[in-house]
Amino acid sequence: MTEVVKVKNVQKKFGKFQALSDVTFTVDAGEVVGFIGPNGAGKSTTIRILLGIINRQAGEAQIFGKDVWKDSLDIHKRISYVPGDVALWGSLTGGEIIDLFMKLHGGGDQQKRDELIQRFELDPKKKAKSYSKGNRQKVGLIAALSVHSDLYIFDEPTSGLDPLMEAVFQDEVEKLKHAGKAILLSSHILSEVERLADKIVIIRQGKVVETGVLNELRHLTRSTITLETIQTISDFARVVGVHDFQQQDEHSAVFSADNHFINDILVEATKLGVKKFESVPPTLEDLFMRHYEG
Template identity: 50%
Template sequence: MTTSPVAGASVPAIDISDLRKNYGSVTALDGLDLQVARGEVHGFLGPNGAGKSTTIRILLGLLRADSGRAAVLGGDPWADAVALHRRLAYVPGDVELWPNLTGGQAIDLLARLRGGADPARRDELCERFDLDPTKKGRTYSKGNRQKVALIAALASDVELLLLDEPTAGLDPLMEAVFQTCIREAKAAGRTVLLSSHILAQVEALADRISIVRKGRIVESGTLTDLRHLTRTSVAAVTDRPAGELAALPGVHDVRADGVQVRFEVDGEHLPAVMRRLGELDVHSLTANPPTLEQLLLRHYGDELARANGNGEVA
């Protein structure tokens, strides 16, 4: 702790600017900027290979950045690694366990190496995640290995949780348990960096979101902020024909079919379009906010088009 600089609550949990990292000729991070405030759950979204894991491993001091600045809880992740690691917990996306140690032994070991965990909390988490801690590491499925790392991290009393696609392999029931645990962590004042491509998860948990693509942050803000940048889908049944809406600014893809009309509208033009729609005697109206899929589609649309129906966003 002696080497760790002041870490008051005023310092952001994570502060990265212009971070760069190359692997030979491959650019992993290309000037990445990221700020995560204390106490927030920050969604870190992007497709595989965008640089999410590289960023997190630099924050852990496992990799060294080529240039740029990264601060974790006010400290230097490379120089102050050990001091910082007492205050944070990490869950990798692909957990490997020691084949000869049981899950319970691995949980205790990882938690103790971090500075110890509350045994009661550990047992409670084992029960909630429905994990049998007496099985040997080599016998666990991917989902169960993931649970071991999650329990070890959540049982520790830390300020920051770095979670790199932590629920890959968990079933929906366990996903729900995970979400409850993250909300509890937030209520306890912990900061969470949640890297994910499970959009529903980020939507449900994140206060703010950063979207990373090809080693750069391309969008950052609250879900509301980002929705302003996108279109709302509207479906309505009107007494009078609604074809004229197509002429309004910010309205796209109008498909009128008798009394029914469907269209998309840019966030900033929504108020004007809604007023006009009201004048057409609306009988029924459905308006859907953009999903994160649509947010991502906007950023990765070109790649998706090339993927030719592969449909995989992340």
């Protein structure tokens, strides 16, 4: 796959505060990368470096093989960006602002613009000063999705949108992905990232603590097992690989299990006579919380 974004060992300090420390990840064409972490983890700082707004102190940061700081003007011609809080000109209408953004980018698809206005249920004739936060986000999203770009950077893009509009956004991202576009998606809505992302990058305190395909990362966390047996289940808590054992009654329990012990656990369960064995793989939220508990 074609590498569109390359971030390698990027460091950034604000005074004595180390905002980013050796941040490394890539985004390929046709790939959605979920960039997640709590407030203050370094997500927005990384995105501002990619956009050429601030410069890094060390490391490599490239888009389309070009340096994000030195070649930012050339890079911007081929990217679309939506921040978590879109600031607009209050005296202009939503439609006028969308047209202005499209013109500044260098043209766009007027038919796509009109279609998105309908899909996002935006009134383009209203002045921007009368818009809610959700409607301001819609203006930014419509403008970004109406122009032809090779890289889309979304920083909390659905902030303020209702679930129906979130679904519209997710559908549009799927279309971009299938068209071979590269997408960097920073979002606090983990279910959104889980649905859309091919790869996850988790950042904590300025450091990337986990990166990889979601299915691969799930091997690092425990599955939740619901077990119902014919014989009494009370001694099952002692089985290797079983954690957080919660007995429901004499014959049933819920517990978490290390994935590499699942087969051994199932063998032990059959000795008690299995009536029910349900294994639920960990969610992105489980993986995320594992890095932030405490």
